[in-house]
Amino acid sequence: MEYKFAEIEPKWQKYWEENKTFKTNDDYSKPKYYILDMFPYPSGAGLHVGHPEGYTATDILSRYKRMKGFNVLHPMGYDAFGLPAEQYAMQTGTHPAITTQKNCDNFRRQIKAIGLSYDWDREINTTDPKYFKWTQWIFKKLYDTYFDEEQQKGRPISELVIPEDIKAKGETAVQEYISEKRLAYYDNAQVWWCDSCKTVCANEEVLTDGSHEKCGNTVIRKNLKQWLLRIPHYGERLLSGLENLDWPEGVKDMQRNWIGKSTGAEVDFAIDGLDKNLRVYTTRPDTLFGATYMVIAPEHALVNEIVTEDKKESVDAYIKAAALKSDLDRTDLAKEKTGVFTGRYAVNPVNKQLIPIWVADYVLMGYGTGAIMAVPAHDTRDFEFAKEFDIPVNCILDPKDAENRDKILAGDACWTEDGAYINSSSDETGLDINGLNKAAGIQQVVEWLEAKGIGKATVNFKLRDWLFSRQRYWGEPFPVIHWEDGEVTLVEDENLPLQLPNLEEYSPSATGESPLANAEDWLMVTDKNGRKGRRETNTMPQWAGSCWYYLRYIDPNNEDSIFDVKKEQYWMPVDLYVGGAEHAVLHLLYSRFWHKVLFDLGVVSTDEPFQKLFNQGMILAFAYETATGAKVASDLVEEKDGKYFHTETGEELRQIVAKMSKSLKNVVNPDDVIAHYGADSLRLYEMFMGPLDERKPWAENGVKGVFNFLARVYRFFADPAKIVDGEEDKEVAKLLHQTIQKVAHDIENMKFNTGISALMVFNNLAIKKGKVTKQTAETFAKILAPYAPHMAEELWSLYGNKETLAYEAWPEVDQSLLTEDSYEYPVSFNGKMRFKIELPLDMPKDEIENTVLADERAAKWIEGKTVRKFIFVPKKIINIAVG
Ligand SMILES: [Zn+2]
Structure with missing residues (x-):
């Protein structure tokens, strides 16, 4: 009864493939369960053991749900646009499509070797023109949609009402008005530029240390004409939609913080000597009496008008210097405060006092209005700035019980907590909030500002427009033509997909433009009237394809529409989505945004795409370091009596847990694990390592352990001498039904590791008893099946069954045996x-x-x-x- 996994596993994989065992039919009579994995980027390195962790978990649930009578949609595909294939093309001239194809084939082979029950007829690939035709189609939808503030929903641009005064100004003004409303627009934008990748990056791709998440190089600011998406319009909806989702709180919080909703007021300050206002956004309009100076960002549109002649030179120099700094450098609280006086004053609206306007780089153009009022008495950063540059500090909140109250009142210390207002009245303007508390103060000042027409209550979001283009070849082309007369048109639906041109040269063009600018034949177009145009040379960012892929799985081969309406209504939303936590504010926010737009337009039937989200924990590895903390590659380590030594120096090493890495030579390839122990052992170990959502280190001994368990199962349950007729032993029957219940409960709750323990306990009892009935053996095969499907199918057929057990009913628990x-x-x-x-x-x-x-x-x-x-x-x- 030797456990020959190398014969059993390929046999069943072939059976499943030939019989299309896991083909999903759109059988609307059954309850549905849509279970989705975050699809992989098919890198040249192939799968690592981190991939199958989530895939195995979803596979166990899929197999279990099928046995529970659900119609299960469990698809797989590839998020295949990306930099590595393009860089390889630059070096070798190999078309990225060829590299991508090769990598996808390898991923598919590896995934199939794990025995995952995907419906391969639904496989998708974001680089397939049949797929990105619809990515381009959605882009067109975004372009032709505006956000109706009143209804809080996206509507077709054709329904946009143009105000009479705009109409009166003529066609150009109308077009400009429309363009300002579109969810997708083309504009000069201050963008993040990675000089190493030679491309722009979205805000979400820039890490908190100012580096590009893809390559680690520091990004810089650049002004470029780019496509942007007005995601902030959906800020409120993206926030409120989180409430009813079964998602980890940590991910919800990250999205909330990223969206960054705050309530406050916009206030207009008159500029002394200019017929202009300077608008600021503040969350504390109640502190206006304490505003003793203003700051505008170096990029502010009014800088040149505000600066007086004698200050021009110093301000220009300052702006030049600021352009070279990263946002992080500029806003780092620990950094020295810099700034220059513009020579100009603004009028504080609440008391008519003149306050100086400064330029300082700690104010960013990206947030609020790019200008702030500064209240140094009650804000640490403003206080430091005021002290540095000798600006008055005016205390307006009584620090009642503070030890250094006198100092604070005198403006020699900063008070950041609350207190009753003092020094907050003006005979000239009639406003008086002295003695009020914060809530009442804010309310009264906002009402006063609104009555005077110089301010209004405003909701502000930190979320910025999504920079939606890249200077790349290997991405979705925009279905856009820029005409010589300045008009921009989109490619007709019937002419989609707009394919990528074939290139000889994949490097960016000399001007820093995308390589598509090299494709002369593709690039230049002429319309029927002889008007010349040029295609958009940017491509869409890699996030585009993954924003909606879960929708295409529903109807992947539909050539006439993005999907069949009935199928979408049946399958959506995704019931369970499993993947890594690193996508919290990238993919998961972007796809929610697109989905909501499609919902508003009536394309999809649900407001949210993913009902339940689960983040698997990262799989780590053991690594070794010397006493001084130097890491040592695993092939230079030997174990003696539970201690670890350097094979060359003999030095004793410390075992630590770290990320798998090529340099530490501790990356585990699933192919190797399958070759040594089989796919069922790999699956079982991935789940047995610990709770699915925790980080845990890979240990070869652990794989051996589950392999030994499976070998013992096989030796017993495949032995005809152990499988008997007649009545089952009471103890065995009782434990069997406890195990059915425990395994089901643990799968439903995604506690896969404890479910495996229960199977082990039952196996021990069966071996101890020496025999079980055929019915018990069949039941055990069924509850083992989601975890170790090859072994289960093998046992099931040994017991004389001709069909797969994938659709056998999950065993009923006999409650009477459990009492x-x-x-x-x-x-x-x-x-x-x-x-x-x-x-x-x-x-x-x-x-x-x-x-x-x-x-x-x-x-x-x-x-x-x-x-x-x-x-x-x-x-x-x-x-x-x-x-
Ligand atoms: Zn980069």
Whole structure:
């Protein structure tokens, strides 16, 4: 009964493939369950053991749900646009499509070798023109949609009402008005530029240390004409939609923080000597009386007008210097404050005082209006700036119980907590909030500003427009033509997909433009009137294809529409989505945004795409380091008696847990694990390592452990001598039904590791008993199937079944077997526990007394003594007083 996994596993994989066992039909009579993996980027390195962790978990659930009678949609595909294939093309001239094809083939082979039950007829690839035709189609939808603030929803641009005063200004003004409303627009934008990747990056791709998440190089600011998406319009919807989602709180919080909603007011400050206003956004309009200066960002549109002649030189120099700094450098609280006075003053609207306008780079153009009012008495950063440049500090909140109250009142210290307002009234303007609390103060000032027409309550979002283009070849081309007369048109639906041109040269063009600018034949177009145009040379960012791929799985081969309406209504939303937590504010926010737009336009039937989200924990590896913390590659480490030594220096090393990495030579390839132990062992170990959402290190010994378990299962359950007819042993029957219940419960709750333990416990009992009935063996094969499907199919066929067990009904639990009918009592003599005895729960008390006292183990404690009292507490204890 040798466990020959290398024969069993390929046999069943072939069976599943030939019989299309996991082909999903759109059978609307069944309840549906859509279970989705975050699809991989098919890198040249192939799968690592981190991939199958999530894939195995979803596969177990898929197999279980099928047995529970659900129609399961469980698809796989490739997010295949990306930089590595393009860089390889630059070096070798190999078309990225060829590299991508090769990598996808390798991924598919590896995934199939794990025995994952995907419906391969639904495989998609974001680089396939049949797929990106619809990515381009959605882009067109975004372009032709505006956000109706009142209805809080996206509507077709054709329904946009053009105000009469705009119409009066003529066609150009109308077009400009429309363009300002489109969810997708083309504009000069201050963008993040990665000089190493030679491309722009979205805000979400820039890490908090100012580096590009793809390559780690520091990004810089650049002004470029780019496509942007107005995602902030959906800020409120993206926030409120989170409420009803079954997602990890941590991911929801990251999205909330990224969206960054705040309430405050926009306030207009008149500029002294100019017929212009400077608008600021503040969350604390109640502190206007404390505003003693203003700051505008170096990129502010009014800088040149505001700067007085004598200050021009110093301001220009400052702006030049600021352009070279990263946002992080500019806003780092620990950094020295810099700034220059513009020579100009603004008028504080609440008290008519003149306050200086400064330019300082700690104010960014990206947030609010690019201008702030500064209240140094009550903001640490403003306070430091004011002290540095000798600007007055005006305390307006009474620091009642503060130890240094006098200092604060004198403007020599900063007070950032609350207090009643002081110095907050003006005879000239009539505004007076002295003595009020914060809420009342904000309300009164906002009402006053609105009545005067110089400000209004405003909601602000940190979320910025999504920079949606890249200077790349290997991405979706925009279906856009820029005409010589300045008009921009989109490619007609019937001419989609707009394919990528074939190139000889994949490097960016000399001007820093995308390589598409090299494709002359593709690039230049002429319309039927002889007007010349040029195609958009940017391509869409890699996030585009993954924004909606889950929708295409529903109807992947539909050539006439993005998907069939009925199918979408049946399958959506995704019931469970499993993937890494690193996508919290990238993919997961972007796809929610697109989905909401499609929902508003009536393309999809649900407001949210992913009902439940689960993040698997990262799989780490053991690594080794010296006493000084230097890392040592695994092939230079040897183990002796549980200690680790450097094979060359002999130095003792410390075992640590770290990310798998090529340099540490501790990357585990699933192919190797399958070759040594089989796919079922790989699957079982991925789940047995620990709770799915935790980080845990890979340990070869652990794989051996689950392999030994499977080998023992096989030796017993595949042995005809062990499988008998007749009535099942009571203990076996009881544990079998406990195990059915436990395994089902643990799968439903994604506690896969404890489900495996239960299967192990049952296997031990079966081996101890030496035999089980055929019915028990078949039931065990069924509950083992989601975890170790190859082994389960093999056993199932050994028992004479001709069909796959993938659609066998999940075994019913016989509840009557689970209820306790006896109890093991601890028996004490004079309070000391001496032995245990199992007694039926329905046995009368006098019979219990007789049985216990007659037990031979009791004789020793009773001999020569009198039983004075027999204490019996049902389902608890038995105590006998003797003396
Ligand atoms: Zn980069």
